[in-house]
Structures are given as C-alpha cells and as structure tokens.
Amino acid sequence: MISKVGVIGAGSMGTALAQSISTRVEEVILYGRRREVVDSVNNLRCNKNYFPSLHLNPNIRAKLTSDSLDLADCEAIIITIPSSEVRSAVNTIRDELSDTILITVAKGLEYPSLKTMSDVILEESKNPNIVSFSGPNFADEIVYGHLAGATIGTDNSSLREIMSDLFREFILDFSDDVRAVELCGVLKNVYAIGTGMWDSVYSNYNEHYMFLNMCYKEMCTFLREISRDKDIFTKFCCFGDFNLTANVDKSRNRTLGLMIGKNIIKTPYLDSGVTFEGSKSVKGIVELADRHNIDMPIAKFVYDVLSGNNNVRKTADFLVKYESSKR
Numbered sequence: 001m002i003s004k005v006g007v008i009g010a011g012s013m014g015t016a017l018a019q020s021i022s023t024r025v026e027e028v029i030l031y032g033r034r035r036e037v038v039d040s041v042n043n044l045r046c047n048k049n050y051f052p053s054l055h056l057n058p059n060i061r062a063k064l065t066s067d068s069l070d071l072a073d074c075e076a077i078i079i080t081i082p083s084s085e086v087r088s089a090v091n092t093i094r095d096e097l098s099d100t101i102l103i104t105v106a107k108g109l110e111y112p113s114l115k116t117m118s119d120v121i122l123e124e125s126k127n128p129n130i131v132s133f134s135g136p137n138f139a140d141e142i143v144y145g146h147l148a149g150a151t152i153g154t155d156n157s158s159l160r161e162i163m164s165d166l167f168r169e170f171i172l173d174f175s176d177d178v179r180a181v182e183l184c185g186v187l188k189n190v191y192a193i194g195t196g197m198w199d200s201v202y203s204n205y206n207e208h209y210m211f212l213n214m215c216y217k218e219m220c221t222f223l224r225e226i227s228r229d230k231d232i233f234t235k236f237c238c239f240g241d242f243n244l245t246a247n248v249d250k251s252r253n254r255t256l257g258l259m260i261g262k263n264i265i266k267t268p269y270l271d272s273g274v275t276f277e278g279s280k281s282v283k284g285i286v287e288l289a290d291r292h293n294i295d296m297p298i299a300k301f302v303y304d305v306l307s308g309n310n311n312v313r314k315t316a317d318f319l320v321k322y323e324s325s326k327r
C-alpha cells in the first residue's frame with residue numbers, strides 16, 4: 001500500500017526499522033545528521049556507527065537532514081530520534097509533512113509541557129495522521145529480522161490497515177489511545193531504571209520479582225487513571241515492554257540504574273549523550289502523577305536518586321518500609 005517511507009534518525013532504531021520495512025516497500029530514505037553515517041549507508045551498504053556488520057537492503061538510501069529532504073514524496077515518515085529532539089526536528093520540516101502519515105517511536109515525555117511525542121508532533125506539524133508504535137523491541141534484534149511484537153496506537157481504521165501492511169514483520173496489537181501507548185513506553189523506562197537500582201542492592205530472585213510486581217502495579221495504577229484503553233495492560237506496549245526493559249541487561253535504562261546503584265555513575269546524573277530516555281522523563285511522570293493525585297513512590301525513588309537527593313540503598317529501604325506500612 002505504501003511505496004516510499006522516510007525514517008528520521010539514523011541511529012539504532014531508525015536503522016532497524018528501515019531494514020525491517022524495506023522488505024515491504026519500494027524505497028526507504030534514512031535521514032541522518034552525521035555525514036559519516038549517511039556515506040557509510042550509501043557507499044558501504046551498512047550503518048558503520050551502529051550495525052557495522054549488517055548489510056542493508058539495496059532499497060535503503062540515506063540523506064543528510066541538513067540537505068533538501070524531499071519528504072513530501074514519502075507516504076509515511078517514522079520518527080526515531082530521542083524525544084528531546086522531536087519538537088525542533090519536526091518544526092524544521094513542518095512544511096513538508098501535511099499529507100504524510102507520521103509514526104512516532106520515541107519513548108519519552110517533553111518537559112515541562114508533560115506532552116507525549118504525538119502531542120508535540122501534532123502541535124508542530126498540524127497533521128493529525130499520527131500513529132504511535134511501541135513494544136518490546138530491541139533494535140539490534142529487529143535489524144536481523146527476528147520476530148517481535150508491537151502495539152500500534154491509532155483511532156483511525158484505515159491507518160490501522162496501512163500499519164498492518166507496513167509492519168508485517170511484526171506481530172501487532174492495536175489501541176485507539178495513541179497517548180496511552182506512548183505513556184507505556186515512557187513509564188517502562190522509568191521502572192527499568194528503578195529495577196536496575198533495586199537489583200544493585202537486592203540480588204535474590206524473590207526480591208527482584210517482588211519489586212518488579214510493585215513497579216507493574218504502580219504503572220497500572222497510573223494507566224488506569226490516564227488510559228481510555230481498558231485493555232492496555234495486556235498489550236505489547238505495556239506488559240511486554242515493561243518486562244523486557246526491566247529484566248534484560250541489554251536495556252540502556254536498566255543499565256543506567258545498575259550503574260548508579262553500583263556507583264559506576266555518580267549522581268546527580270547529568271546527560272551523557274547516550275539515549276537514556278527514562279532519566280529525562282521521570283520528572284515529568286512524577287509531576288503528572290501529582291497532578292492526577294496518584295501515589296507513585298517508585299517513580300519518586302528513581303527521580304530522587306537521579307537528581308542526587310537520595311542514594312539507592314536508603315531509598316530502597318524506605319520503599320520496603322513504605323510498602324509494609326500499608327498493611
């Protein structure tokens with residue numbers, strides 16, 4: 001159904017999705033900021049900064065975001081850059097976005113607006129054809145064509161059909177609450193950091209799964225308040241992605257929590273250049289929770305430790321006492 005797709009962001013997820021959908025469409029343009037990445041895609045047929053040993057399919061071409069983009073030719077555009085960059089990136093190209101489908105993959109919340117990326121994209125582009133794509137998806141597995149599940153957020157049935165065709169490499173489920181799908185991705189990053197912190201202090205399986213359960217309960221309490229989709233809890237974007245990111249050491253967010261807990265990284269945590277989405281979103285999640293009067297001690301734990309206001313051991317002990325006091 002779709003023949004040409006633009007992917008903004010030639011990092012891990014951008015390259016992975018470009019490779020995945022290239023089997024379904026005639027042409028994929030991968031838009032990158034760095035000349036060396038664009039040159040390696042076009043001349044060596046690989047993205048040497050992210051997946052140096054992967055041969056990219058021949059219908060993937062790369063372009064510099066600073067050049068003329070010709071985005072108007074693309075029937076769909078997938079936005080795969082860190083959330084903190086989305087507003088300015090979309091603003092720069094807003095005149096070319098009026099007729100396309102915009103797919104957001106970024107798992108972050110804007111601060112201090114507390115807007116999800118679909119809100120940000122709508123505000124900047126004025127184009128309502130926005131779909132959220134989220135699930136338990138490590139880019140380094142997608143890029144090699146391994147099976148994966150994802151949730152498509154859209155309330156438009158024809159977009160649903162188009163997405164089913166475009167992402168045929170995935171097992172999909174659907175939600176008509178675009179924002180809830182995105183918030184699942186934001187929340188699971190926060191709890192992945194928290195679980196990493198917790199696991200740096202408590203190392204038994206019982207302790208790990210007790211905490212994991214507490215995190216999921218807190219995440220569900222938040223979603224129950226915010227989500228129009230009452231079945232969101234069993235979808236890929238929620239249960240699957242929460243588990244993947246909190247449990248698997250390949251997750252950057254979980255690794256950040258582990259490294260802080262083991263004193264490899266000092267707090268207050270300052271931006272390192274690595275895409276640790278949860279560290280940027282946690283303050284917004286804590287404020288959203290306050291706004292809706294939702295008790296979220298674990299999100300506060302993560303925020304307190306990252307901002308240097310408390311250490312992992314003390315805060316983990318506080319959480320145990322807090323949970324016990326609810327009896």
Ligand SMILES: NC(=O)C1=CN([C@@H]2O[C@H](COP(=O)(O)OP(=O)(O)OC[C@H]3O[C@@H](n4cnc5c(N)ncnc54)[C@H](O)[C@@H]3O)[C@@H](O)[C@H]2O)C=CC1
Binds near residue numbers: 014080
């Ligand atoms: N890597 C993964 O397994 C997954 C990542 N995501 C989400 O996708 C988003 C991107 O993550 P990754 O690809 O992993 O990050 P990454 O750090 O691997 O790549 C991000 C890329 O975006 C580029 N970039 C930044 N600002 C840009 C701009 N204004 N214009 C063009 N390019 C720009 C950077 O140069 C970098 O190449 C994040 O929100 C992440 O949570 C979602 C699912 C899985």
Ligand SMILES: O=C(CO)COP(=O)(O)O
Binds near residue numbers: 254
């Ligand atoms: O979103 C992801 C998997 O679904 C990637 O997680 P990290 O950003 O923690 O690596």
